[in-house]
Amino acid sequence: MPLIEDCHVISGQAHLPARINELLESAPITRAVVLRERLNVEFPVLSDRLSRLYGGNKNFSDWLNQLVIQSLHLALARPDDLWALDTQRASQPNWHLQGSLGYCAYTDKFAGNLSGVRQRISHLQELGVTYLHLLPFLKPGTPPNDGGFAVASYDEVDPALGNNQDLQTLTKELRAAGISLCSDFVLNHVSHEHKWALKARAGDAHYQSYFHWAKTSEEVAEQEKSLIQIFPNTAPGNFTFIPEVKAWAWTTFYPYQWDLNYTQPDVFAEMSQSLLQLANLGVEAFRLDSTGFLWKRAGTNCMNQPEVHWILQALRCITNIAAPGVLLKAEAIMPTQDLPPYFGLGDTKGAECHVAYHSSLMSASWVALAEENTQIIQDVLSHTPALPDGCAWMTYVRCHDDIGWNVLRPEMDARGADQRARLLHASQFFAGKVSGSYAQGAAFQASDPTVVHGNNGMAAALVGLTSAQTPAEQAAAKSRLVMMQALSLFVGGLPLIYMGDEWGQGNTSAQEIAQRQGPDGRELHRPMFDEHGFANRHDASKIQGQIYAALRAFIQAKKQNSSLSATHPLSVFNTGTSTVLGLKRGGNVLGLFNFSGQPQTLSPKPAITQNCMTNGTDLISGKAIDLQGLQLAPYSAIWLKK
Ligand code: OTU
16 A cells, blocks of 8 residues: 655655744754654554545545644644653553453442542552553443443543543542553444534434445345344444435444444544653553454455554554553454454554453453363464554453453354353353353343353352352362462463452342342452451451452563563463363463363373473472472462573
């Protein structure tokens, strides 16, 4: 693809349009010099990606220049401390990979409001958190609003949680404590109460072009043929009739979430500027919600289209220009093979997101637990490539969404036509519908009992902690929970712990769910943070204290041993039995994860010696370990170093 005409790179210097040069000449010299350096690198790439998307529009060059100028104004307005952070991070591309730990919470359920979160900073520090993802805190539409994922204004904090000043104060305090704040950036859709949607509804043709419309029911039916359903029970279909417009708005998620039309360049321009404004309030990371859906192409499932990657790469260029310390995280809940492009690997090569959720690994670890067999994890890892410098997987055991099973279809299909039944089994297992199941979760969005979709429930409920009747059952549940977390910690560049999982909080009570707006099954794992359970976290006689201590030991081991860092390559270690997953980090660290409820003895010598690691020191107990004949307790995780 050609670069646009007015941008040539002459001996390492991008030739910048006159208006951009004028702005830089009038800017304070120290910032102007740095911005010019950044533009030298980023402007050619930005021009290229945006010309692929919008180059056919007649005012493209003016539009592009305007976008860059607005971004430069925001770069010039960037507070000094954030500007300094940008500079520091630019020289350390792996800054977010050193001993990182994420934590994810709802502001209201965790701490009341944004100011309340400040009172929790010591709790986060005690756990070792370096990255805090607060679920949507921008002004949402009137409930139901999909837990805030229907945003009515990207420029203001939800008044129920505070104001922009509170956000700025919080980000500063977190930063001083070594914690980066991550905000959701819901860029696929807006609330039907967002001003663009209101104007579109009122007949404004410009704002109507911000959305996708189907004019007839036949057109809707035709499109639906190739689309999937995200919420088949609570929001069937992908279109919603808007009487004022006499057309159907494209609504992939809930009817009140209108998908944005990224063929309209103003949508890209407005969203990218909102992101930079939030970055200037101190938000250090953005979770780019539902990125897979950003581009529609008739006749396809409208997921992961190449244009999605041009959009994200252009966004990366803009942050690299105006806020390079900011981290972009792709929330693309997609099969393993579709994930590498979000890091800029594959056909759509180019710098893209720094982090992406490894949802396949998450779902696979739950299937493995239900099956007491780790084959599916090994299959997923074999499709997981090494990442470019500065990139990391976000690993996790649970989050605010359901565990989606369909991301594992490709791995199952590759094993045989009958293998998808394993996903149905896992789903029923975690819904507590299989005999012998200890789980107290629930199926999500599956009206037909033979169709698998997702499962809800807090980790503690899924591993059997809340159903445990005896000390032995409780101990087994605790081991399952800690092992699952130890796996996430071992694999992740940026492992994420979901609110309450650090001490084993259970599901939201039925009573509490009944009081909430909207019939969404995911409320099951969105409880109010339980102060009583939390207060037991240092009490070794209580299960909460035991979980917390065991988890912290792994967190500390990871922080203290740089050889566990995700900058070292990960490979599968053949343990000789598929009930025990073996993973190697670099050349001298090994993780063993026994997914079976039975003790396992590692015996087959050839498998172990082939792996060139026969002994080591247990990173938790400090004891010397010989792999030959090693006894692994049920559901145990062992990390050892040669
Ligand atoms: C994301 O999720 C959010 O995490 C959900 O909480 C929102 O409901 C949704 O977007 C809409 O904003 O498809 O690729 O439970 O995994 O909806 C992103 C289903 C998504 C989620 C799915 C999801």
